[in-house]
Amino acid sequence: DGGITQSPKYLFRKEGQNVTLSCEQNLNHDAMYWYRQDPGQGLRLIYYSQIVNDFQKGDIAEGYSVSREKKESFPLTVTSAQKNPTAFYLCASRGGTGIAEAFFGQGTRLTVV
Amino acid sequence: SQQGEEDPQALSIQEGENATMNCSYKTSINNLQWYRQNSGRGLVHLILIRSNEREKHSGRLRVTLDTSKKSSSLLITASRAADTASYFCATDVASNTGKLIFGQGTTLQVKP
Numbered sequence: 001d002g003g004i005t006q007s008p009k010y011l012f013r014k015e016g017q018n019v020t021l022s023c024e025q026n027l028n029h030d031a032m033y034w035y036r037q038d039p040g041q042g043l044r045l046i047y048y049s050q051i052v053n054d055f056q057k058g059d060i061a062e063g064y065s066v067s068r069e070k071k072e073s074f075p076l077t078v079t080s081a082q083k084n085p086t087a088f089y090l091c092a093s094r095g096g097t098g099i100a101e102a103f104f105g106q107g108t109r110l111t112v113v
Numbered sequence: 114s115q116q117g118e119e120d121p122q123a124l125s126i127q128e129g130e131n132a133t134m135n136c137s138y139k140t141s142i143n144n145l146q147w148y149r150q151n152s153g154r155g156l157v158h159l160i161l162i163r164s165n166e167r168e169k170h171s172g173r174l175r176v177t178l179d180t181s182k183k184s185s186s187l188l189i190t191a192s193r194a195a196d197t198a199s200y201f202c203a204t205d206v207a208s209n210t211g212k213l214i215f216g217q218g219t220t221l222q223v224k225p
Binding site for chain 2 (some may be wrong): 107
């Protein structure tokens, strides 16, 4: 089945640790996105990538890092510099920009303990 | 922030009634899209309207777009309890940046 997969579904992090959230897609999409969603809030763009080996900062990139070494994969690292990382993280992909819908993963809920 | 505004933030209606949600945005766009999110899940695409279109229909959904006012509305007709969810607009920012910016969302509750 074609789709976009995020793992893990739940993640617990101790303060001061870096953690990496996985996002994999087999839709052959060029563009991939990471969003953060806080309770009762909308989605805020962290990073996005339109093509392999290239990515751009979104509105809230501080404390996060990404890589795009393969078309299928766009992992997000939440670093210790992110002061309030507890949130729901959503990954999305789409076939191109201009006229294309986004497909979302089921999300990763990150909690700092 | 380039994030748009949606109103109302929350909407509660009876089954069979129509639900209207509004979205305003700040930048020039290629298109505007509406998504649905069930609690704790990923988003699902509902409908896309291009910047040169004014109205679009899909089943019980009707979307309008007014680029002069930088606003859009989503109408769900004859609502059902299963329509209970959060609804988000997303703007595909023009100038080929690839950015897809979401609004704050409207939480819709449809009472049976």
